[in-house]
């Protein structure tokens with residue numbers, strides 16, 4: 001039986017991994033994150049507190065648990081906060097990854113890590129794994145440094161670069177879809193960029209891709225995003241239509257008209273070709289993802 005250690009289990013992706021592995025007894029799984037308890041207390045999982053930025057704690061947990069695979073869903077993901085609090089961003093997104101690399105090497109474990117479209121400058125889009133990286137903000141720089149640390153380490157690894165992950169969970173950080181839905185539900189007008197284009201990724205697709213990396217001997221760097229390229233404005237309008245909100249509350253603007261602390265890349269689309277072939281990755285389109293999100297939020301469906 002394979003032993004899995006999940007880091008960042010209280011986050012959006014981490015919670016989805018817990019649900020996914022919960023229904024699979026092929027694995028022994030230990031979930032971990034910053035907090036003392038797992039966010040969804042009703043789910044019976046093996047959970048422990050672990051700050052992956054603490055080298056000593058990482059070493060001692062990994063030496064005693066000895067996982068075959070480490071799935072890292074932990075990161076500092078708030079792009080503006082990373083721009084403001086650079087030291088902390090480096091600690092979470094680079095130093096902590098270095099700790100995981102060190103222990104993976106020591107016990108010969110496979111490390112499956114998640115990175116971002118923000119390693120690209122967004123000038124051309126349709127990025128493949130071989131395209132030139134050039135992050136435009138500090139979050140992207142830290143995530144790229146984390147990738148480089150893993151790639152140059154010689155360990156057995158997978159890095160999944162993904163885009164605009166959306167979904168729901170217990171006390172999860174506001175993602176773009178939840179922000180749109182909550183704002184419209186409150187009757188608050190919002191501004192969404194028509195020129196910021198990407199492939200929004202439903203969190204279950206990303207979790208399935210991560211599990212596939214634990215299941216198989218896949219190695220290397222993969223792009224795994226949603227199936228469809230769409231602007232933030234169009235994504236928001238589709239969400240409003242599916243959830244039955246007033247689309248006139250959504251104002252179409254250019255990205256330059258939205259005040260944000262960190263710069264954002266404009267066009268960061270992926271084709272997912274390599275993941276389709278090598279990971280059997282077949283993600284949902286926007287309507288399919290948003291419909292599932294609606295079912296989850298209204299409590300009809302949860303897995």
Ligand SMILES: NC(=O)c1ccc[n+]([C@@H]2O[C@H](COP(=O)([O-])OP(=O)(O)OC[C@H]3O[C@@H](n4cnc5c(N)ncnc54)[C@H](OP(=O)(O)O)[C@@H]3O)[C@@H](O)[C@H]2O)c1
Nearest residue numbers: 008010011012013034051052053074075077114116164165
């Ligand atoms: N969300 C997106 O749109 C998006 C897009 C591209 C790539 N990604 C990548 O996808 C991955 C998962 O993102 P997500 O959306 O699930 O993020 P999330 O909801 O913000 O979850 C991240 C989790 O990591 C935990 N964490 C942070 N630092 C930690 C540490 N030092 N030790 C242990 N746990 C720690 C956080 O716990 P606390 O809250 O307690 O700190 C949080 O539960 C990340 O690598 C992210 O960079 C996300």
